[in-house]
Structure formats: C-alpha cells, structure tokens
Amino acid sequence: MAGRAAAKVPIARVGQALSRVGTPALVLDLDAFDQNARSLVHQMQVFEKRGPNGKTVALRPHAKAHKCSALALRQMDLLGSAAVGLGCQTLAEAEILASAGLKDLTITNEVVPIDKVQRLAKLAKTEGLALGVCVDSAVNVRQISKELQAVGATIKVLVECNVGQNRCGVETAEEAVELAKVVKAFDGVLDFDGYQAYHGAIQHVRGEAERSAECRKVAEKVVAINAAFDTAGIKCNTVTGGGTGTFLFDAGSGLYTEVQPGSYFFGDVDYGKNDWGRSKGWTQSLLVAATVISRNPSRRTVVVDAGLKAVDLGSGPPLVLGEEQWSFANGGDEHGVVTVPEGDLPEVGERMYLIPSHVDPTFNMHRQLVCVRGEVVEDVLEIDASGPGF
Numbered sequence: 001m002a003g004r005a006a007a008k009v010p011i012a013r014v015g016q017a018l019s020r021v022g023t024p025a026l027v028l029d030l031d032a033f034d035q036n037a038r039s040l041v042h043q044m045q046v047f048e049k050r051g052p053n054g055k056t057v058a059l060r061p062h063a064k065a066h067k068c069s070a071l072a073l074r075q076m077d078l079l080g081s082a083a084v085g086l087g088c089q090t091l092a093e094a095e096i097l098a099s100a101g102l103k104d105l106t107i108t109n110e111v112v113p114i115d116k117v118q119r120l121a122k123l124a125k126t127e128g129l130a131l132g133v134c135v136d137s138a139v140n141v142r143q144i145s146k147e148l149q150a151v152g153a154t155i156k157v158l159v160e161c162n163v164g165q166n167r168c169g170v171e172t173a174e175e176a177v178e179l180a181k182v183v184k185a186f187d188g189v190l191d192f193d194g195y196q197a198y199h200g201a202i203q204h205v206r207g208e209a210e211r212s213a214e215c216r217k218v219a220e221k222v223v224a225i226n227a228a229f230d231t232a233g234i235k236c237n238t239v240t241g242g243g244t245g246t247f248l249f250d251a252g253s254g255l256y257t258e259v260q261p262g263s264y265f266f267g268d269v270d271y272g273k274n275d276w277g278r279s280k281g282w283t284q285s286l287l288v289a290a291t292v293i294s295r296n297p298s299r300r301t302v303v304v305d306a307g308l309k310a311v312d313l314g315s316g317p318p319l320v321l322g323e324e325q326w327s328f329a330n331g332g333d334e335h336g337v338v339t340v341p342e343g344d345l346p347e348v349g350e351r352m353y354l355i356p357s358h359v360d361p362t363f364n365m366h367r368q369l370v371c372v373r374g375e376v377v378e379d380v381l382e383i384d385a386s387g388p389g390f
C-alpha cells in the first residue's frame with residue numbers, strides 16, 4: 001500500500017541531532033518521561049497509598065494517551081512491580097499492544113457490536129495474556145460469554161459504574177450488583193473481577209481542594225457500591241479508576257486497587273492549568289517540533305509548519321516552550337501563526353517546540369515518535385495504534 005509506505009519515511013534517524021529532525025514531529029524527551037515514571041512510583045509507594053486489599057495501589061498506565069506499543073513496553077519496564085498492566089480504550093489498542101507482547105491489558109470501555117466481540121474473543125485466546133473488559137449491559141455480557149465460549153477462552157469482566165461523568169456505566173449500586181450476577185452466571189467463561197469507577201470530567205477541576213472534594217463525592221458512590229456488593233456476598237478483586245488529575249486522591253481514598261493515569265507521563269497545557277498543591281506534578285516530556293516557514297515583521301507574526309493536523313487545538317492552543325509571551329493561533333491544517341509581542345522575530349528556518357494543550361489527540365495525529373535524550377535522537381518509535389480505533 002503506497003500510502004502506508006509513504007508514512008514510513010523516517011522523520012528522524014537514531015544519533016541525529018534534534019535540531020535536524022523533520023518537522024512537524026512529535027518529540028518525547030526521554031529523561032523527562034523516565035522522571036515522570038519514577039515520580040509515579042514514588043507517589044504510590046512512599047506515600048503508602050494502600051487499596052482495600054491492603055496492598056500498595058497498583059498503576060495501570062492508560063495507553064490511550066500514546067497508542068504506542070513500544071512506549072507501553074517501556075512504561076512496564078520503568079514501573080516494574082508498581083504496575084500491573086496497561087489500560088486500553090479501544091479493542092484495536094488492546095490487539096496491537098497484545099501482539100507487541102504486553103501481558104496484562106484492561107479495556108476500560110464497552111466492546112460492541114458482535115464483530116468486535118468476536119475479535120475480543122480471539123484476543124482473549126492469546127497465550128499468556130490477562131485480558132479484562134468493561135461492561136454496562138446484560139446484552140453485552142451475554143454476547144461476550146457466547147463468543148468466548150465458542151472459542152474456549154476466558155476473560156476478566158469489570159462492571160462499569162457511572163460515578164458522575166454520565167458517560168457509560170450502570171447508574172446505581174443495585175444495578176452494578178445485578179449486572180455482576182449476570183456475569184457470575186457465566187462463571188468459567190467470564191471471570192467477574194470487580195468494577196470501574198472513573199470520572200473523567202473532574203480530572204481538570206483546577207483547584208486542588210475543589211478536585212479533592214469532587215473525588216470525595218466519587219468515593220461516597222464507591223462506598224455505596226462496595227456496601228451493595230458486600231450485602232450480595234460478591235467479592236471485587238479490582239476497583240479501578242483515576243486519571244492524571246485525580247489518581248492521588250483516588251489512591252489515597254483506600255477504595256481503589258489500581259489507578260489509570262495516562263497523560264501524567266507526558267504533560268500538557270490543560271493539565272498545566274490544574275493547581276497541583278503539594279503533589280509534584282510532572283516534567284513536560286511531550287513536544288511538537290515545528291519550523292518557521294514564513295515571517296511577517298509588520299504583524300509581528302511568524303508562521304510554523306504545525307497546524308491542526310500536528311497539534312490538537314480542541315483544548316486550546318499549544319504554548320511555545322520557553323517563550324511564555326508568544327501565542328499560537330490556528331493557521332489552518334498545516335499552519336500555525338505565532339505572535340511574538342516583543343523582541344526579535346525568529347528567522348525563516350528556525351525551530352520552536354510546542355507544548356500540546358492535550359496529549360491524547362496529539363499523539364493520535366502522528367505515526368512516529370522521535371525520542372530524544374538531551375539533544376540527540378535515541379529512538380524513533382512507531383505509534384502503531386494511532387487512529388480513532390476500530
């Protein structure tokens with residue numbers, strides 16, 4: 001396929017200087033990435049975040065952030081025993097990560113319709129793979145059990161509970177128990193594992209106290225769900241949730257067995273607007289390298305070759321690294337217009353590095369990730385699951 005081959009034209013070579021990498025390019029600063037991984041382990045272990053099982057709360061980094069199996073492997077290496085596996089949001093992500101050798105994957109989402117359930121069943125057959133999936137309807141549970149039975153595989157099943165986001169998930173604790181009973185009716189094929197209580201909408205509540213208060217509201221719902229499961233005599237091995245904005249509070253509640261930060265490894269402008277209080281936050285590791293292709297001194301603007309196909313603008317404009325006064329405006333698909341209010345305008349051909357406003361959709365636009373250590377390219381990774389998922 002010509003299109004695919006063209007995409008494989010490398011934008012960088014190992015050993016090349018960062019300043020020579022083709023643009024626009026998605027760049028990962030490996031020192032910062034490694035540091036973020038260490039910081040996560042530190043926050044889980046040193047602060048003794050313990051779950052209901054008495055163990056340190058496990059990390060399940062969410063691969064939806066990067067959609068790159070090579071980075072997922074790197075995360076597992078860096079986190080060691082602090083991580084149980086990866087989260088995936090789409091079936092395709094899980095298939096691609098499994099084929100790269102990841103051994104523990106939870107699809108934190110519903111897998112529908114039947115064709116995908118059949119793929120899920122095939123994936124569940126993968127030797128040595130512990131696979132989990134979320135459900136919020138009995139019809140989906142029955143489909144999954146039927147297709148798994150047909151291929152002779154088993155899968156871990158988590159009931160997704162709506163704890164405030166009003167997205168997927170059963171509404172009440174009683175419904176969670178009812179659905180768990182449906183799952184348990186297929187014991188031997190479906191392995192009921194617990195539930196997901198993730199509230200994405202509160203990740204970006206800016207104030208630390210306000211975000212913590214929102215987490216307490218979620219925790220109250222989790223307590224009620226636990227009580228309903230206790231009454232029904234159903235044991236939950238896993239309670240999962242928690243993104244970059246809330247994982248410390250969720251882990252600190254003593255109610256979760258694992259948390260799923262994704263963006264934390266990279267950082268973005270939107271999360272940068274959160275007040276992190278006493279927690280350390282992250283070091284910015286993800287950047288989009290761009291080149292000035294045009295300049296207009298009378299308007300005090302330059303145009304860079306990174307537009308809305310290279311950096312997500314849905315959560316606001318990116319920032320220019322090291323230039324707090326400069327502002328980026330949408331110049332179209334392949335153009336960004338940067339205003340430089342004072343001082344020298346960059347010359348045509350000069351570089352700048354953009355801090356994306358939102359990690360996930362930015363990764364999703366790229367097929368190659370240029371990993372640098374200092375100013376030198378150490379690796380070029382294929383973002384092999386990029387695309388909306390199928």
Ligand code: PLP
Pocket residue numbers: 062064065087089108198200203241242243244245260261262263264
């Ligand atoms: N878990 C689930 C279910 C999510 O939907 C997301 C992101 O949307 C995450 C974890 C990770 O969130 P973040 O990248 O903000 O840490």
Ligand code: MN
Pocket residue numbers: 263358359360
């Ligand atoms: Mn996101």
